[in-house]
Amino acid sequence: MASYTIDIDETFDVPRNRVFALFADHSRFGKLLGAPVKRIKDSEQADPNGLGSVRRLGIGPIGLEETIIRFEPDSVIEYTVTSMSPIRNHLGRIRFNDAANGGTRVHYTITFEDLVPFTGKLIQKALDQGIRKGIRRIPKLA
Template identity: 45%
Template sequence: MPRYEVRLAATVRAPVAEVFAFFADHERFTTLFGSKGERIRAGELEPNGIGSVRRIGSGRNSFDETIVAFEPNRRIDYQVTRGSPIRNHLGQIRFSSGDGATEIDYLIRFDPKIPCTGKLLVLGLQMMWRRNAPKILKGLERA
């Protein structure tokens, strides 16, 4: 089991289908961390579903994530499959709804490739989420 975990959570006052659609869209999802991404391979049954691959970043600093579980309006799981300073990675995003809002529970697990960098990577992910996600998710809410 990976040694490091990052748990991120948010409540979005929007229907779960809209929030899930945002997270499932590879280009929009990466903006939650202030990055740019693109789908480089379509999924088996759905363009952004199981087997689809998104590339985050560009050039030597890019890395690929592959969708390994996809249940509309419920969950998305992905793994880093190329690049990145981490290994044994699993990202799990869970969605639940109630009272006109969507709850997001997002867990990232990994081991660093470079010793003694795990805590720094955790802090970096948390910082990028806090800097970008609240504003972007607020944009999904209905007035």
């Protein structure tokens, strides 16, 4: 099994709390990525999208579920794939830091291993391109 990493580091002229809110809200996160995303389990914390919440990405049998495993408002979101998928040992981490002039630095990393040989590179490329395309929408959506 091969390991893969996606590493995206971008800065935006948008306040950190607004950028965090865009990533934290599952339905808005879906709009950012351009994919259907629905919260299927609420967090037991104050924010229903927080720690322990589960979101479903995609449509029907080609979708997958992700569970939020770390949620620190305006700072970090971590999630992992918790349904059947062609990848394993998945960890998504999104860190939010202040940038110059009231902006926000977003550092988004994903690590995973492929379960089906030779699919990891294709999945890595598709995720990287999709996330980079979505992240460019932050100034319009936040």
